Amino acid sequence: MKRNRITKVEPVSLYVPLKEKIDAPISVPHAAALADVIFSGYRTTLVRIQTEEGIAGVGECMVRLAPTATLDIVRDLAPILIGRDVLDREAIWELLYGTMMNRGHSRGFYTEAISGIDIAIWDCAAKTLGVPLYTLLGGRHHEKLKAYASSLRFREMDIVIAQALDFKKRGYRSMKIKIGRNLEHPEADIAFVRAIREAVGDDVQLMVDANCAYGDDVATALRVGRALQDLDIYWFEEPLSPDHIDGNAQLAAALDIRIALGEADFMCYGAREFLARRAVDVFQPNISRTGGITEARRIAALCQAHHIPYAPHTGSCSAVCLAATLQFAVALPNFLIFESMQSDWSKAQPNPLRHDLLREPAEVFQDGCMVIQERPGIGAELNEDVVDKWRIA
Numbered sequence: 461m462k463r464n465r466i467t468k469v470e471p472v473s474l475y476v477p478l479k480e481k482i483d484a485p486i487s488v489p490h491a492a493a494l495a496d497v498i499f500s501g502y503r504t505t506l507v508r509i510q511t512e513e514g515i516a517g518v519g520e521c522m523v524r525l526a527p528t529a530t531l532d533i534v535r536d537l538a539p540i541l542i543g544r545d546v547l548d549r550e551a552i553w554e555l556l557y558g559t560m561m562n563r564g565h566s567r568g569f570y571t572e573a574i575s576g577i578d579i580a581i582w583d584c585a586a587k588t589l590g591v592p593l594y595t596l597l598g599g600r601h602h603e604k605l606k607a608y609a610s611s612l613r614f615r616e617m618d619i620v621i622a623q624a625l626d627f628k629k630r631g632y633r634s635m636k637i638k639i640g641r642n643l644e645h646p647e648a649d650i651a652f653v654r655a656i657r658e659a660v661g662d663d664v665q666l667m668v669d670a671n672c673a674y675g676d677d678v679a680t681a682l683r684v685g686r687a688l689q690d691l692d693i694y695w696f697e698e699p700l701s702p703d704h705i706d707g708n709a710q711l712a713a714a715l716d717i718r719i720a721l722g723e724a725d726f727m728c729y730g731a732r733e734f735l736a737r738r739a740v741d742v743f744q745p746n747i748s749r750t751g752g753i754t755e756a757r758r759i760a761a762l763c764q765a766h767h768i769p770y771a772p773h774t775g776s777c778s779a780v781c782l783a784a785t786l787q788f789a790v791a792l793p794n795f796l797i798f799e800s801m802q803s804d805w806s807k808a809q810p811n812p813l814r815h816d817l818l819r820e821p822a823e824v825f826q827d828g829c830m831v832i833q834e835r836p837g838i839g840a841e842l843n844e845d846v847v848d849k850w851r852i853a
Contacts, residue, residue: 463545464588468510469577471534473527473853474778474813477501478806485613485805487640487673498524502804502811504778505530506847507576511546515587518840519579520780521572522748528853533573541577546584553578553754567726571751578752579784583837593784593838597757597791604829605789607800608634610774611669612656614641615807620652621659627802633828634665634797636697639684640673646680650687657691669697672724676700678707682714689717695742697721709739718742723773727751728758735766742796746773748781753788760792769796776805778813783822783833783840790832798830816846 477500484495505521505528521530537556544552556574557566565571586593594600609627612620612635627635637656639649653668660666668688674681681699688696695718700707702724712719718741725731727750734740743763747756756772763770770792772785782801789795800823804811819841824831833839 464511464513464515464547464584466509466541466544466546466584467512469534469538469541470508471531471576472506472508472847472851473504473531474506474847474850475501475503475527475852476812476850478809480806480808482806483614486638487671489675499805502776502813503527504813505534505576506778506780506842507534507580509541509546509580509584511584511588513588515584517546517580517582517584517587517837518780518842519576519581519583519752519784520748520778521576522746522777522781523572524776526569529569530573530576531853533570534577537573537577546581546588549578549581549585550754552581553752566729571726572749575748575750575752578754579747579838582753583784583840587837590836592832592834592836593787594791594832597753597788600790600832601793602790602795604826604831605786605795605798606634606828607798607825607830608632608636608665608667609802610636610799611803612637613803614638617652617655621655623803624656624660628660628664631825631828632800633663634667634694635660636667636669638669638671640670643673643680646684649684653688653691653693662692665694666692667695667697667720668693670699672698672701674699676704676707678710681707681711685711685715685717689715693717695720697744698724705733705737705739708734709737712739712741720744720771723749723775725750727755728762731759731762735762735768740768742771743768744771744773746775746777746781747785747788748777753784756788760794764794768794770794771796772798774799774801776811779815779817779822780838780840782814783818784838786822786830786832787838800825800830812846812850817843819843
């Protein structure tokens with residue numbers, strides 16, 4: 461087989477500032493002090509790779525802050541990639557990881573940078589063979605992907621109820637609710653969830669996401685979890701700090717409701733600890749954060765070995781991560797459900813990095829499911845006008 465070597469690696473950081481100040485749309489510690497920094501705008505770093513055969517691939521590094529930090533890491537790693545065959549993707553991943561292995565950079569900015577590079581390489585590899593990414597990953601396990609609407613956020617009750625009913629009308633049979641602002645009086649959150657359950661009825665599957673709101677407070681998380689299981693909530697997502705493995709294991713053992721987590725976790729080594737200690741019932745890595753497609757495959761295999769379903773996280777990513785995640789998910793035998801983002805941080809200012817970044821949308825929703833596009837690679841062609849408009853580096 462003819463080799464297709466990498467000739468150029470280009471990271472691109474994008475930032476869309478929010479025009480108006482917003483309250484934290486999710487539960488975060490010290491929200492009053494941090495919201496203006498964390499939620500000041502939509503951000504991402506893309507990685508574009510060119511090959512000697514004229515093939516272009518694109519990947520995404522998930523970022524919440526400082527996209528140019530990830531950009532600088534990709535620039536420093538670029539010389540490792542030049543001249544490498546894109547079909548040697550797992551060997552390339554080991555080189556990238558080995559660069560900083562003895563410095564402990566197995567999470568955070570460095571792993572997010574590797575993630576974007578890895579996705580772009582897989583995109584190039586699939587395009588080299590002229591097939592959708594899922595074919596290169598072993599083939600299609602699902603004709604469509606069951607999807608849930610994410611998320612019903614902290615807004616006035618009548619607005620949230622109207623949004624939930626609209627999700628149901630549009631065909632979503634599953635949806636997720638944000639909680640966690642009322643740490644001293646969690647009954648308010650339970651009342652919020654109960655009102656949504658009563659509005660949408662028992663035929664809609666509901667999940668709840670606390671975004672680690674209860675920190676190290678296992679007792680409060682347990683109290684909330686018991687109330688949620690009485691409301692027939694399918695999973696309780698990130699109730700505690702992402703590092704509190706023992707606490708999550710306590711919840712998983714004590715509650716009938718499923719404990720879901722993994723979006724804040726990195727690489728198969730982090731996943732191994734949660735799985736080995738029975739601290740998770742549904743695992744939710746983000747391929748643009750956890751080490752790319754190469755590492756996410758290892759995580760998925762670990763989950764399958766532990767009989768744990770895989771429900772990929774998308775969150776505040778751009779359309780590039782969405783496109784890659786859809787292709788990845790359809791090739792997973794233990795795939796559970798796809799996170800279809802329906803709400804942006806600002807209701808008044810939708811996220812153009814999700815809605816306008818691609819020339820053709822990656823997400824096609826029909827009858828409660830995502831329909832996978834039959835295009836080579838991850839199927840993402842960038843709208844260069846949007847890239848140029850929001851490019852900061």
